[in-house]
Amino acid sequence: MATVSVRQYHRGGFSFENCKRNALLEADINKLGFSSPAARKTGTTICGVVYKDGVVLGADTRATEGMVVADKNCSKIHYISPNVYCCGAGTAADTEMTTQIISSNLELHSLSTGRLPRVATANRMLKQMLFRYQGYIGAALVLGGVDSTGPQLYSIYPHGSTDKLPYVTMGSGSLAAMAVFEDRYKPNMEEEEAKRLVRDAIAAGIFNDLGSGSNIDLCVITKGKVDYLRPHDVANKKGVREDKINGRPETGNYRYKHGTTGVLTKAVTPLNLEVVEESVQTMDTS
Amino acid sequence: MNTRGLRSQLKDSVPVTGLCPQAGPYGVQDSLRRGFSSVKNELLPSHPLELSEKNFQLNQDKMNFNTLRNIQGLHAPLKLQMEYRAARQIQRLPFLPSSNLALDTLRGTDDSIGFEDILNDPVLSEIMGDPHIMTEYKLGVL
Numbered sequence: 001m002a003t004v005s006v007r008q009y010h011r012g013g014f015s016f017e018n019c020k021r022n023a024l025l026e027a028d029i030n031k032l033g034f035s036s037p038a039a040r041k042t043g044t045t046i047c048g049v050v051y052k053d054g055v056v057l058g059a060d061t062r063a064t065e066g067m068v069v070a071d072k073n074c075s076k077i078h079y080i081s082p083n084v085y086c087c088g089a090g091t092a093a094d095t096e097m098t099t100q101i102i103s104s105n106l107e108l109h110s111l112s113t114g115r116l117p118r119v120a121t122a123n124r125m126l127k128q129m130l131f132r133y134q135g136y137i138g139a140a141l142v143l144g145g146v147d148s149t150g151p152q153l154y155s156i157y158p159h160g161s162t163d164k165l166p167y168v169t170m171g172s173g174s175l176a177a178m179a180v181f182e183d184r185y186k187p188n189m190e191e192e193e194a195k196r197l198v199r200d201a202i203a204a205g206i207f208n209d210l211g212s213g214s215n216i217d218l219c220v221i222t223k224g225k226v227d228y229l230r231p232h233d234v235a236n237k238k239g240v241r242e243d244k245i246n247g248r249p250e251t252g253n254y255r256y257k258h259g260t261t262g263v264l265t266k267a268v269t270p271l272n273l274e275v276v277e278e279s280v281q282t283m284d285t286s
Numbered sequence: 287m288n289t290r291g292l293r294s295q296l297k298d299s300v301p302v303t304g305l306c307p308q309a310g311p312y313g314v315q316d317s318l319r320r321g322f323s324s325v326k327n328e329l330l331p332s333h334p335l336e337l338s339e340k341n342f343q344l345n346q347d348k349m350n351f352n353t354l355r356n357i358q359g360l361h362a363p364l365k366l367q368m369e370y371r372a373a374r375q376i377q378r379l380p381f382l383p384s385s386n387l388a389l390d391t392l393r394g395t396d397d398s399i400g401f402e403d404i405l406n407d408p409v410l411s412e413i414m415g416d417p418h419i420m421t422e423y424k425l426g427v428l
Contacts, residue, residue, distance in 0.1 A: 013402035014339060019332035101399055108397045129400075132342070136335060 039091050040065045041138075043211025045173030046076060046087035047201050048144045049185065050166045051194035054151045054222035055144035058198035059087045060173070060206050061231070062213035069213070072238075075230065077219045081106050081117045082226065084145030085219050089171035090158060091138040098139045102126055119145040119152040123162055131160030140170045146223050173205025173212040180204045195220065199233055206235050347393075366392075380424040381415035383408050 029036055043064040048057045063071035078086050078099035084106070088095025102125050110117040123143055130137055141156040155168040167185050169177040180201040189197070195218060202216045215231035331337050338345075347370075351363035373388035390396040 011402065012404075012406045012408055013400070014335070015406050016331075016333045016336040016339075019336070023332070097404075101401070101404070104399045108399070112397055134335060134338075 038066045039093070039138075040070050041091055041211075043209075044076060044089040044171035045169070045177050045202050045205025045209060045212040046089050046142050046171050047169040047174075047177045047181065047198060047205075048087065048142045048153045048167065049181070049189075049194055049198055050144075050151050050153050051189040051191060053191065054146045054220065055153055056191075056194045056198045057085055057087050057142060057144050057219040057221070058202045058232075059217050060202055060212040061215045061217060062211070063092055064211055072214050073231075075217065077217055077228070077230075079103060080122050080143070080145070081110065083116060083147055083221065083223075084119050084122050084143065085221060085226070085228075086122070086144070087142040087170070089140045089142075094137045094139040095141065098126065098129065098137060099141070102129070116147060118147040118149065119143060119154065120147075120149075123154045123156065123164075126156050127160045127162050130156065130158060135159040142168050142170050144219075144221060146221050151221070169201065169205075171205070171212065173202075173209035176204040176208040177201035191220065191222075195232075203233070203235050343393075379417070380420040381417045383411075 026036055041064055043062070044060060046057075046059040048055060057077055059076035061071075061073045061076065062069055063074040074092070076087050076089070076095075078088060078096070080086050080099060080103045086099050086102075088099060102122055105125055106117045106122055109121065122145070126141060126143065130139065135158045138158050139156075140158055143154045143156060145152060152164065153166065153168060154162050154164050155170055156162045166187065167181045169175075169181065178201075181197070184197055184200075198218060199216055202212075205212045206214075206216070214234075214236060216233040216235055218227075218229040218232040220227040220229070351367065354362045354366070369392055370389065373392055374386075376386075376388050377384045387396070
């Protein structure tokens, strides 16, 4: 083990040792014309809506890495506590780690207070952490849950600002999803109606945004019950062509149906062959 | 405890607000991590968050003590800071890691998890302090 003369003991947390080196490398790589690897983002559509008895959260399931799909079925709805779930958009690792840390902290906090955690607590913890890192942690979150004060829904931006609203969307497909919400949202909807609305909003994001795709996940949170529907709807089925008539895919099939060409005459001539000689040669398989 | 020892404790407990010099672990220029040495490199932080993260705990404490002073009067932060100073002195040998349990309990960080518990855990650190130099520094001889 190397020994070092240090004045203070080595502390945990983020280490900025390699930042200068990385900046130099970046400059050199750009001079040569290459580009440095991009972090995996979730390029997403996530949304949430408050209905009569609780909250419905929805998300798509595609994770992109630059222009390539990195994960066709990733899970974007993260568990925070039994009554609070959080959808994450932005850098995939950041949303994953942030929600896990807040989940652990909330669990410790609820053990210490002896009560079910509140959504506002999770919101406050997330916003303080994201503000501390000044937006360098790229996590845009939709936090929803039901607690003793009722169903609540928050949207949290990477720099640490939050909004408490009845319906929110985030991610690259947020405008498409918000268009659906603005058209059809009503306060105090029933559960089926809310689920259909969220499903349609996410579908709008999937079909109109390149960064979103694959399936639709839903999470319905009510007082005392959580329904995690994964997948709720498979919007894009892989390998199945759209039109299928009579069990045969119509597109790309150039075989003619039986009876297309009319038969005029038919003559069958059997060929009689006699066996002259039969010999067996064994193969050398040693 | 002799006063000189206390003085060195004081030096330890106030983090430097500037940046470390270019010297790496062995005292030589660490080109791999910090790049080529230049005055600009030494004066400017390598990342906008570096300074704020280095002083984060200190700034939090300052803010909290100020609020406490405004609410309850000077005696409250004074008493708390005395307790902090006492708790900070509960350490092992100078070059060995300490759990800082008393300090954590006072600060309230014993029931919360942050990046300092997950990333770069000091328990898994690959370098350790040189016993002689650390002891000399702690005792104020160096």
